[in-house]
Amino acid sequence: MSKKSHKNFLFRESDSNSAAFSAILLWARIVFGFLFMSHGIAKWIMFKDIAETFPDPIGMGSEVSFWLVLFAEILCSLGFMLGALFRLCLIPMIFTMCIAVFVIHAGDPLVKVEPAMMYLTIFILMYIIGPGKFSIDNILSRFHDVFLISKWWWATHV
Numbered sequence: 348m349s350k351k352s353h354k355n356f357l358f359r360e361s362d363s364n365s366a367a368f369s370a371i372l373l374w375a376r377i378v379f380g381f382l383f384m385s386h387g388i389a390k391w392i393m394f395k396d397i398a399e400t401f402p403d404p405i406g407m408g409s410e411v412s413f414w415l416v417l418f419a420e421i422l423c424s425l426g427f428m429l430g431a432l433f434r435l436c437l438i439p440m441i442f443t444m445c446i447a448v449f450v451i452h453a454g455d456p457l458v459k460v461e462p463a464m465m466y467l468t469i470f471i472l473m474y475i476i477g478p479g480k481f482s483i484d485n486i487l488s489r490f491h492d493v494f495l496i497s498k499w500w501w502a503t504h505v
Contacts, residue, residue, distance in 0.1 A: 364480075372479035373430075379469050380428035383440065387420025404450040419443040427473075430482020437474045444470060 390397055390413070401413040419439040426436035444467035452460040478484050 366480065369479035369481050372473075372476065373481040375469070375473065376428050376430060376478065376482075379466070379473075380424045383427075383466060384421055384424035387417050387424065391417055391421065402451055404446050415439070416443055430478035430484050433478040433482060433484050434474055437470050441467065441470045441474065 394413075398410050398413045401409045401416075403409045403412050405412065407415075420443070423436040423439050426432050427440065444463050447463035448460055448467055452463060
């Protein structure tokens with residue numbers, strides 16, 4: 348490898364519109380979405396044991412808090428993995444992890460807070476970056492663009 352190719356390999360900026368970058372985002376969505384969803388599925392399986400004793404950090408009742416967490420961890424994780432309503436799905440996921448980090452595990456040692464902190468960091472970064480090309484949102488945005496162009500054409504030519 349020449350000196351220039353080392354520099355390009357180590358210090359070049361990534362092309363956020365490339366297929367490779369979108370493939371990495373797809374991989375991250377699937378892996379972290381599945382891992383996050385597994386927490387929700389585990390809670391759902393133990394519903395009867397957990398629902399009544401589940402923490403109530405925002406004063407809505409234990410069962411309501413439990414259902415909101417299940418919504419974030421199962422349904423929103425599915426949307427996150429598919430890239431469907433991506434940023435909208437991330438809002439409850441980020442909120443859930445904020446509550447976990449800053450309220451539920453506030454005084455706990457780092458070992459106990461670390462998973463929620465990692466999810467929170469990943470979800471915030473993914474919110475900023477977006478779902479990438481390989482997502483349902485990207486497919487829907489193409490149809491939206493076609494719809495707007497056809498609407499404009501009909502308005503100006505008919």
